[in-house]
Amino acid sequence: MPSYFSVATRARASISLRIWFAAYRSYKRIYHPFVDLGIRLTIAQLFLHSAKVQATTWNNALNLAGDKFSMNWLDPQHAGLLGTGIEFICPVLFALGLFTRATAVPMAILTLFAHTTYQTHDTNLFLGAILIGYVMFGPRAISIDGLITPGLRDSAVPIFPQIIRATGRFTMHVGPVFQLTLRLWLGWSLLPLPAPAALFPVATAHHLLPSPVGILGGLMLALGLGLPVANKALVIATVCIKMMMGDFAGIWMILLLAQIGMLGAGRWSFDDRINAVLVDWMKPSHGTGNTDNWPRVVIVGAGFGGIACAAKLRHLPVHLTLIDRHNHHLFQPLLYQVATAGLSPADIASPIRSQFRDDPNVRVIMKTVTGIDIKQQTVQMGDDVLPFDILVLATGASHSYFGRDDWSRFAPGLKRINDATAIRAKLLSAFENAEDESNGTERDAWLTFVIVGGGPTGVELAGAIAELARFGLQEEFRRINPASAKIFLVQSGPRILPTFQDSLSARAQRSLEQLGVTVRINSRVQEIDVEGVTINGERLRAKTVLWAAGVVASPPAHWLGIEPDNAGRTPVDAHLRVPNHGNIFVIGDAAASSGWEGGSVPGLAPAAQQGGRYVARMIRARLEARGEPPPFVYRHRGSLATIGRKAAVADFGRIRLWGAPAWWLWGLVHVSFLATMRNRVSVIIAWIWAYLTLRSGTRLITRQDMSEEDV
Secondary structure: OHHHHHHHHHHHHHEEEEHHHHHHHHHHHHHHHHHHHHHHHHHHHHHHHHHHHHHOHHHHHHHHHHHHOOOEEHHHHHHHHHHHHHHHHHHHHHHHOOOHHHHHHHHHHHHHHHHHHOOOOOOHHHHHHHHHHHHHHHOOOOOOOHHHHHHOOOOOOOOOOHHHHHHHHHHHHHHHHHHHHHHHHHHHHOOOOOOOOOOOOOOOOOOOOOOOHHHHHHHHHHHHHHHHHHHHHHHHHHHHHHHOOOOOOOOOHHHHHHHHHHHHHOOHHHHHHHHHHHHHHHHOOOOOHHHHHHHHHHHHEEEHHHHEEEHHHHOOOEEEEEEEEEEEEEEEEHHHHHHOOOOOOOHEEEEEEHOOOOOOOEEEOOOOOOEOOOOOOOEEEOOOEEEOEEEEOOOOOOOOOOOHHHHEEEEEEEOOHHHHHHHHHHHHHHHHHHOOOOOOHHHEEEEEEEEEEHHHHHHHHHHHHHHHHHHHHOOOOOOOOHOEEEEEOOOOOOOOEEEEEEEEHHHHHHHHOOEEEEOOOOOOOEEEOOEEEEOEEEEEOOOOEEOOOEEEEEHHEEEEHOOOOOOOOOEOOOOOOOOOEEEEEOOOOEOOOOOOEEEOOOOOOHHHHHHHHHHHHHHHHHOOOOOOOOOOOOOOOOEEEEEEEEEEEEEEOOOOHHHHHHHHHHHHHHHOOOOOHHHHHHHHHHHHHHHHOOOOOOOOOOOOOOOOOOO
């Protein structure tokens, strides 16, 4: 029976290995597609340059074809045409990653034919080996093939599914043989062993590197031992030597080594055996007990905090359950752009399940949590219950109308996709109704928009509505001028953006006023109804009123039977735990934490993410039976808010930006925070289109009712 210390140590090592394996897989998914793209572009450039030279000096090309592509069954002119055609067409397709395997075949044949009939050169051998590798395995994700192959595999288009399945079987059965042959071939070339120059690139491989480096690297390649390290060390050594020599003739060996690192050692290698042993050692029976004994971790809420926590826990020996009432993770900071027809909902949301599809220990449940039984340690979801050992509450916040919940029917807030699409319908319908209204007073009411709340959401909404009215709808109506719309931003305090420096708040107000927004500071809303609002005793007729004035935390404190703070947040200790309940954590907008220099942690996405990652560290420390990490400390990276086209403010403490630089920075930061590459690409394309055309393409009225969902 092993001691507790040895079990804990083994569990710690197993968890660390599991995390390193996951990190390496992520590294390969991110890094290898760019390596593949670089190799393809370099090869395409070489062939296109050769084709250009031949096309511009055609007589010389014909003479060269007689030597370079000497074929008994083909005259020099036809051989030259064939070679030049291959070097013009195939590289373009190869660079795009379209029919990559097929285009690599003639390029490889051309290269090896020139090597055997015209000039024996190491470059031809390296280039031929790389191209054969593409015939065997095809390109990576950054290619047209990588995008369309999954769809064509099950397509109704004739032949393509059969071709894709055939190439898959070819790779499965022949690919490992090629990997072994390639490793032995290059490894032999690096070793001080006799080899014919026509078949082995010894002139570059063996004589380029110092003997100890070449011998060690050749042995590791041949054995397939430590290949991820060996190929990178050989690349670095080759680059350093070539830089000192001022000669880059070995570039093709570098590209081949990069491709070997991308393809891996293959089935017949020491790396494959070692990997199998480590995977077996990391199974639950080693150091962490049977999976039935894994702790049950339940995360309620798939916002920034919940997703960040789950992402850090998914590789640990835990049964992880993620509960959310929606099936998607939403990037709320860009929700206002959906509401103002700048983006579609799919641009800023991604399915939760797709983010954890490769993690069998993660379960996603789409249900609404109705309560928590602390004694029984269960989460209640209507009639269903889910037991937990560790509970993480990341339920976020909802709108706060400061005791006037009846206003919600007339002034919707912005927290969910349904809110955004409903507001979009309300905004666009206002212009449609104004176009159809013959009474001037009623038309003015339809063209009057009031945003209550001068924080970042209110400022961004006001700026986006102003741009929509002045640019996005330009010349689309006949009886009204959308640019005549009146937009009011109402703030109860002395300035908008109160969390920013005074100078930036003033700049933001000037930018809004330049867009035509009327900013009302020191103004309190006293009444809201279907006809408009009352502000400081003054009646303002407005058919569209939007709420951005405040939020209140979701109900974890009520579930736990704890007295919340004034904002409805659940008090937590320095480690984000609920007092007297060491296995329950609260993060994000729902937590009343003093982890920001002794002050309250703000309800921002970075704060929720940092809290989620911190709780994951706490849980990992418990699994590894080691001490707790230091108390949670929120690190504020800065505040950003956009007003409109080339107008934004950024506050990083000592560094402050405004105008176009802040606007570009705002866009870069928000794109980087999006959940998936698809979201990032989609948003960038939509923004480029809007920037160049001053038009938004999602002006669809899809929902007229403003009914609220259950919280």
